[in-house]
Amino acid sequence: MAWRTADVLIVGAGIHGCRLAFHLMRQGAQRVLAIDKEYLGAAATGKSSSLVRMHYTDDPEARLAVRSYQYFRNWAEVVGGDCGFTQTGFLRLVKPVDYPHLRKNVDRLQCLGVNTRVVTRDEIAEIQPGLNTADVEIAAYEPESGYAEATLCAVEFMTAARAAGAELLSETRATAVRVAGGRVVGVETNRGEIAAPTVVVVASVWTRELLQPLGVELPLYPVRHQVAFLLRPPALARGHVMAIDGTLDMYFRPHGPALTLVGAREGEVIDDPDHYDEGVSEEFLLTVAEKLSHRFPPFAEAGFQRGIAGFYDMTPDSKPLLGAVPGYEGLYVEAGFSGTGFKIAPAVGEAMAELITNGRAQTVDLTLFRLTRFAEGQPIYGPYEYHDYISKHAQPAAG
DSSP states (O other): SEEEOOOOEEEOOOOOHHHHHHHHHTTTOOOOEEEEEETTTTTGGGGGGEEEOOOOHHHHHHHHHHHHHHHHHHHHHHSSSOOOEEOOOOEEEOGGHHHHHHHHHHHHHHHHHHHOOOEEHHHHHHHHTTTOTTTTTTEEETTEEEEEEEEHHHHHHHHHHHHHHOOOEOOEEEEEEETTTHHHHHEEEETTTEEEEEEEEEEETTTHHHHHHGGOOOOOEEEEEEEEEEOOGGGTOOOOOOEEEEETTTEEEEETEEEEEEESSSOBBOOTSSOOOOOOHHHHHHHHHHHHHHSGGGGGGGGGEEEEEEEEOTTTSSOOOEEEEETTTEEEEEEEEEOGGGGHHHHHHHHHHHHHHHHOOOOOGGGGGGGTTTTTOOOOOOTTTOOSSSSSTTTTOOO
């Protein structure tokens, strides 16, 4: 006999599981239960850099980011509570070889409704005084973008979902997905079996090991990612713009009233996501300090406050796997967000809830993110990619 029952069971209670519960309740789903092997937001969500921007080189993710931005911007009215959104403006810097692609991508994004434009070196200096632009001629600028707080977002999504009738169980680790007659029937956990006709596995890289016994092989692998928090120098006490700097392969944003978060865009594949080094290396600190001081000379006097390492759940094209699992009715997957999942989370949840409850994602089409795209030779790449954009662990498009 099952220990618990649900109509929809969500495996994983990070930002993605929590916002899915929220959207399922809004779509009219009944008896929604989310479980987590630890507690809400304990894994990647609690270590997210939480950038909110819309500059993508492919239309599918850009559409999700545009839709999601409206949630962050109007959080209190749409979700309730506070998501910690702070508008800073956002700059996307690229290598000179990519300037033509940058211009084309800005044109594309403007057609999708993004408030963005190409800015010159002089305009960058006006947007952010003190930024070193000696090696930068142009950049893409989004004046309305910024950052939020991922854990706070997850909490608020789940608070609203629970107020509507959803449930959350912590310290409940899924150990196996149960199927019978070509459809899902529930999940086995460390606390007993949970029976459910619909199961959504939103468990980052652990999704792969849960589905392997069913003969489902997902190309997911964890890549370690380090970030450092630096004490802002007096010259930048009032804050600064947020940026992804493709010329130096780093990104940075303000973090609260006194700190700056800085990260690099590459890391190493880790063997065990349950046991890895969550600290930052001296080599990493020296590297990002040098890069940030080059772009922002006042940071030459900045002090190190703390650092942390998490991991990205990567796919070969650095795009998520979203949708139904072929061959198993009622079984769905959300995984492989590859380090850019936070900013598209609200819209993905909305579209997945539509797919689960109505059989079709209407807000934003998720077909391109299907689980079978790699077997079909259909990875997702934009027409104007950057030389810095694809992770060294991903497989770039031919040609």
